[in-house]
Amino acid sequence: IQRSMRSEVAETDLKYLIKGGFLNASAPDLAAGFGLVDSDVTFEVSETALSIAGAGRFGPAPVVFDWKERFHSSGDAGSELVASAKVTPDLLNAFGVSARNVMQGEADVELRAAGSGRDFTSITANVDFTRSALDIAELGWSKKFDAPARGSFRYGKDSSRALLHGDIRADGLELIGEAILDPSGALTSAVIERIFSRGNLDLRGSVRQRDNGGYKLSLSGPFFDASPWMDSFLSMSESETEAAKPIGGPAGSSSPPFEIALNADRLRLREDAELTRASVTMRIDEGGPIDGHVTGVIAPGKGVDVRIGSDAGARTVTMRSDDAGFAARVLMKAEYLLGGQLELTARFDGADGTAQVTMTDVRLRNAPLLAQILSLASLRGLTDVLNGDGVLFTRIDAPIKLSAGRIDIPGLRASGPAMGLTARGWIAPARGELSLDGVLVPSFGVNSALGGLPIIGDLFVSRQGEGLFAPTYSVRGTLARARVSINPIAALTPGVLRRIFENPTEAPPASVEAP
Helix, strand or coil, X not given: XXXXXXXXXXXXXXXXXXXXXXXXEEEEEEECCEEEEEEEEEEEEECCEEEEEEXXXXXXXXXXXXXXXXXXXXXXCEEEEEEEEEECHHHHHHCCCCHHHCEEECEEEEEEXXXXXXXXXXXXXXXXXXXXXXXXXXXXXXXXXXXXXXXXXXXXXXXXXXXXXXXXXXXXXXXXXXXXXXXXXXEEEEEEEEEEECXXXXXXXXXXXXXXXXXXXXXXXXXXXXXXXXXXXXXXXXCHHHHCCCCCCXXXXXXXXXXXXEEEEEEEEECCEEEEEEEEEEEEECCEEEEEEEEXXXXXXXXXXXEEEEECCEXXXXXXXXXXXXXXXXXXXXXXXXXXXXXXXXXXXXXXXXXXXXXEEEEECCCHXXXXXXXXXXXXXXXXXHHCCCEEEEEEEEEEEEECCEEEEEEEEEECCCEEEEEEEEEECCCCEEEXXXXXXXXXXXXXXXXXXXXXXXXXXXXXXXXXXXXXXXXXXXCCCEEEEEECHHHHCCHHHHXXXXXCCCCCCCCCCCC
């Protein structure tokens, strides 16, 4: 201790230096319920600053640190922290990051922070993920242990806002962006400089908070693979409580809708179905899409237009596609429809609803179930066409009802120059079960001509879409192994009498699990 030999000594003239250390020291509850434990530290205190250096454990992570706090008397008050640690998924989970789902192993972190006391106003962290295995399923990206991957993060704040900048790079991955937070820590805006995962997406954009408290996400770029989310989006599934909420704002909920605007040079909807020059605008709340518009180019001269709206608490969907086969691949994962045009109108209340599908000039090719029906009906010529260029249908009308995960088909009709057919019954995708009945009409144009005659035509044909020579069929069982039966007697029976030989559709199961 140094003190001037005067009767009055200014504080600035009083000099002192204290050095020491502690073994097995601890500092509890520093952050996220964790404290510093098992620490061996040395310290040094003077009239200008306090310095503490040492090593220990912060929760499960080993850490080495050097903390210096300058006092006001030095004219340069404030604290500085330099630390290095090995971060594990358990530690990140304690801070609210679900790291166990994406990370195995550990990451090396170098951190520098500055502020006042333990209130740091600027933080810089450099992270080396080499000694960890990462799997980010949402981006379709993963890396093996010992493969290089690095990230850097910068955080700064003042009285009005905080700014967080992140930059993560690895082979096949690039995540760069900057977010602005309000004093409470809520996001007000963000700039996405690049979000890239090889073979999955390459986009840039922004997030903005709207006046109503909701957010708008705007993205654009060369490519986006939406196929991993198509099934959940198309199912329009909701929880039991959400199903009772009206579209466009759940009763009693203050959560505003989330808006999305996406423009992509290429938008992948299924593994074998892509749109070019795709544009997607949509508003989404807890009950699902409120409204939206999707457009894109399937091929030169062929496009798709989808519109989503709401009406009296229900969701409405209209779709027009210049390639019915493309729409079938997206909506049903069906590979057996080629070309043609498709129009769809639908109305949904939650995941249940009704739809009317109309297709024109579409070819059916390599459809195993129909091939089995044609084979059993001894229509080998049509079977060969089906497995070759495909059977042309000039028009298909298919009313559909969706309820509790089951697809009911009250009366499908398909007509073409080579054949026509009808179908009614149900399909339960979740259980893989189906029950269908219908009539097969070879040479539909000639065979159904008798139906145009007044009175007598009704007697012989009986039902729209059928013909004079028209064997009935039934399909029972599962999608993987269906039992197909043909009634050859009905093929030679007038339409009214044919009803006797048809197998009535089996009653649908009392309860079918949703897919």
